[in-house]
Amino acid sequence: MYSNIGDIFTIIVCIVLFFVLHMTYVQKNKRLMFIKLALCNLIYASTFNMIFNHYIEKLPIASHKDIMITYLTHNIVQISLIIELGLFIFYIYDLVNYHNKISNAFIIVLTAVFSILELTSIKTHVGFYINDEKAYQYGITNIFLVWYIIFLSIFTITIISKNRVIINKIYFTVGITFFISILIMFFQYIKNIETFTNFTFLLPIMVIIFIFHSNSYNTNFGALDRTALANSINDLKKKNKSFAFVYIKIPNFNEIATDNKTTQDYKQFTKYMQYRNYLFRYNDDTFVMTFDNDFDYELMEKLFNDLHSKYQMSHNVIIILNNNICNTLVDYIDLCEDIEKQANSSFYILNNDDLINFSKILKIKKELEDIANQKNFNDERVLVYCQPILDTKLNKFTTAESLMRLKLNGLGIIYPDVFIPLAEKNNNIHILTCIILNKVCKFIEKNPEITRISVNFSMYEITNPKFYHDIYNIISKYHFDLNKLGFEITETVEAKDFDIINDTLQRFRNLGIKIYLDDFGTGYSNIEHITKIPIDIIKFDRSLVISSGQSEKSKYIVSNMSDIFYNTNYNILYEGIEDNNDEHRCMGMNAEYLQGYKYSKPIPIEELSKFINQQP
Structure with a gap:
C-alpha cells in the first residue's frame, strides 16, 4: 500500500x-x-x-x-x-x-x-x-x-x-x-x-x-553568532567579493539589550544605512556588520553619535576596508582589538599604515607558530640578549639577566613588547622559554667564570603540569653548578594556582637554582605569597627607583620596604638604574645588585664575556 x-x-x-x-x-x-x-x-x-x-x-x-x-x-x-x-x-x-x-x-x-x-x-x-x-x-x-x-x-x-x-x-x-x-x-x-x-x-x-549545522540567531536584532560570522568572512573571501568589515564595541550592551527601544533604534539604523545583510554578534558587547566598500561612513558616525547621546553609553567603531592582509575572522578581530587599544577616536577607519603594520604582526605570528612546530631548542631565529648586573659588594659585573629577541627574515630584530603578547595569546610562549633556557645553559657551561644568568618565566607557564619535566630535561643535559642559573617570576599568581607554583619553584630551588621575584612594586603584590614562595632575590622595579627620587616621602617608603626584605634575608636588586643619582640613592637602600642602562644596554649573549668580573 x-x-x-x-x-x-x-x-x-x-x-x-x-x-x-x-x-x-x-x-x-x-x-x-x-x-x-x-x-x-x-x-x-x-x-x-x-x-x-x-x-x-x-x-x-x-x-x-x-x-x-x-x-x-x-x-x-x-x-x-x-x-x-x-x-x-x-x-x-x-x-x-x-x-x-x-x-x-x-x-x-x-x-x-x-x-x-x-x-x-x-x-x-x-x-x-x-x-x-x-x-x-x-x-x-x-x-x-x-x-x-x-x-x-x-x-x-x-x-x-x-x-x-x-x-x-x-x-x-x-x-x-x-x-x-x-x-x-x-x-x-x-x-x-x-x-x-x-x-x-x-x-x-x-x-x-x-x-x-544551525546558526544561533537572535530574533531582536537578527544577529547571528561568531561561527556564522567566520563562515560569512570565509565565503566572501572565497568569492573574492569586496566588502568593509565594521567592528562595533558597545560595553555593557546587555543593560539595554532587552529594551524595545534598542530594537527599534537598530531597525532605524539599518534603514538609514540601507543595510540588508545580517548583523553578527561576536560576543556580548561586540557586533560586526559587513557593508559594501562604498557605504556612507559619515552617516554611520553621525548615527552612532546620536545613539551615544540617547543612551549615554560609550562605543568604539572600527572600519576595515577591503584588503588582502586579513584573510580570516581571527585576523579581522585581532586587528580591531589592537587598533581599539591605540585609537584616540570612538570612530576609526583603518589606513594603509595600519594594514602594513598588521601584516608584520601576521608574519611574526606565522614565524612563532613555525618555531613552536619545529621545537628546535637551537632555533637561530630566537636570540638571547643579556643585561649585565653589578654586584655592589665586589663592584664587579658577576651576573646577568637574559632577555629575548627575534630575528626574522624581512623584519629584522623584533622586541619582546611586540612578540611576547602574541606568543602568550597563541600558546607559543613555552617553546620560546625553552629555547632561551637551552642557549643560556650552553653559554654558562662554556663560561664557568660567570656567577649567574637568570631566565624569565611566566607564572601561568609554571602551572602547566609538564613544566618541571620540560625544564629539567633541558638543564640536565649540561654540566655546571645549578646555582649559576636563576629563574625570574612575577608575582601575579592566583590563589588556586599558588600551591602548584610554590611546589614547582621549591623543587627547582632544591636543585640549587636561585629564584628571583621580578617587577616588585608594579601592580598589587601579595606579601603573604611573597613570604611563602621560595624567593632568594627581590628585584625592585624601575618605577620604585623613580619614585624614590621624586620626594622624601617616597624614598622613605621604598627604603623601609628594602629594610624589611633585607632584614629577612632577601637579596635586593634595583633595576632601571640610569644615572649616578639613581645609583647613589639605591646604594643607600640596601642595594646588593644594580642593573640598568647606566652600566649597559642589553647585549647579545656572545658579548657578555667582556663584562664578566669587570668593574664598571
Missing part, C-alpha cells in the same frame, strides 16, 4: 533545507557537502518513487515499455537510497574524526556491490524483479534491506568504538532519531506500507542539520 504524500512532503522539506543551507552562513566543510548530497539523493529517490509506484499499479496491463520504466525507476530509487546510507556512514566517520582509507574504500566497494546487485536483479532475480505473470516479487532477498542492516551495524560500531567528540546528550539524541526511523521502517515492513520510506532518511538529516 502506497500514498505519495510522504514523498511529496520529503521533496518539499529537502528543497527548503537545501535552500536554507545554501543561503545561511553554515561552515562549508566536508560534512555539509555530504548533507547536501544526501538531500539531493532523497529528492531523486522520492520523485522516482512516485513514478515507480504509478507504474507498479499498472503492472497487470503493462506494456514492455511500462515494465522497463518500472525497472528503471525502481533502480534509481534503490541505488539512491543505497548511496544515501553510504553518505551517512561517511558523515559519521568525519564527525568522529575517523579517517581510515581502508574503511572508506570498504564502504565505497560495498555501495558499488549492492548497486550492481540491484541493477542486475532484472536478470539474476537476486532481488526485485517482475515475473512472467507481470507481478513483482523479491528473489533471494530484498537487497536494500540487507544493505540497511549492514549500515546499522557499521553505524553502531563506529559510534561506540570511535566516538571521542560527541557529548552524551547529542549522542543520545542522534541515536533516538535513528531508532525512531528504524521503527517506522519496521512498521511499514510488517504492514506492507511504503509511504514513509524516504521520510525515514529525511528525519535524521533534519536532526543532524539542527544540531551540527
